[in-house]
């Protein structure tokens with residue numbers, strides 16, 4: 001069910017159409033629990049181009065306003081591209097003459113971010129995040145801190161008059177706007193694009209490719225295929241992946257993300273996520289002796305042990321299988337597995353599976369207390385409590401399905 005949209009969205013659509021964005025058969029709409037999104041305004045056929053954002057409307061590392069400060073000097077080399085985009089938006093977003101003001105007016109407010117994005121949650125609620133989400137959050141906090149230090153150092157070295165100081169709360173907000181709304185941009189004419197970008201495509205980092213695409217950032221995420229995003233020298237296109245009836249919400253995929261990634265990076269989880277997986281690191285790593293830890297590290301099998309949804313039952317990744325073998329069977333048998341010479345005998349697999357069942361039982365024992373702690377969060381954290389509860393129930397379900405499937409085999 002689509003809800004009424006505010007005037008700012010109507011204003012933005014007319015601005016977009018005059019500024020290099022072509023919109024065909026779709027419009028922004030409001031959806032309960034998802035904020036704004038995109039709706040089909042008529043029946044749509046598979047293969048139709050729904051949106052085209054001309055490269056001149058895209059903000060990327062190559063845009064002059066991003067690679068230089070307003071005074072014309074270069075940003076500190078310590079400031080990431082993500083940080084440059086955030087600094088540019090922070091410096092301009094409260095300015096009535098901001099060239100992208102119409103777009104800026106459509107962003108979610110900081111108040112909305114405080115409810116949904118874990119970076120804004122209280123320590124108490126952050127402590128109750130699943131392990132993988134907490135790890136992403138820690139990295140996010142470190143990156144924001146480093147970018148803010150680089151921005152602040154620049155502000156100090158510029159004269160007060162030519163360079164206003166950036167408020168930290170505003171910087172965190174625009175950093176998260178970039179985080180939740182950016183796309184990857186391929187710079188198809190790379191050698192000509194910008195003196196600040198690496199000359200060779202292979203040398204571009206993921207961060208270099210960040211780009212903001214007004215209007216395209218209305219699309220909400222789906223774990224399924226969703227509409228297709230394509231780039232060429234002219235800009236970005238969104239193409240219908242199938243027929244849609246008028247009134248249907250259209251989605252795009254942000255990638256094959258797990259629910260912990262979606263929660264930490266975007267502030268939501270999917271009810272039914274085909275790419276969902278959880279980490280088992282906190283169950284396996286503490287069991288390793290120093291020697292085992294070092295050997296797994298040298299073999300590049302240390303950490304990142306995952307249990308994915310799988311079909312018909314959850315599956316562990318190759319890294320988990322390797323680490324569990326090292327923990328439970330003779331070293332030479334682990335070495336054969338690690339070298340890819342031998343998949344192991346059925347008896348060895350049973351030993352590994354039995355060990356894994358024990359670890360999953362250990363995990364299962366903490367859910368009751370965890371869910372009680374989530375329930376005990378104050379009422380003002382109602383939205384966070386509901387998301388955390390839903391996520392922990394999903395994790396418990398995955399753990400139990402894996403445990404039952406393994407027990408059936410034993």
Ligand SMILES: C[S@@+](CC[C@H](N)C(=O)[O-])C[C@H]1O[C@@H](n2cnc3c(N)ncnc32)[C@H](O)[C@@H]1O
Pocket residue numbers: 033034035036037106107108116180181217218219220221222265266267268269
């Ligand atoms: C690129 S924006 C999409 C537009 C956004 N809904 C808005 O109101 O402006 C990404 C944000 O949309 C929301 N979102 C995207 N997909 C969603 C989904 N499937 N369910 C719930 N929220 C979603 C999340 O808040 C996410 O951080």
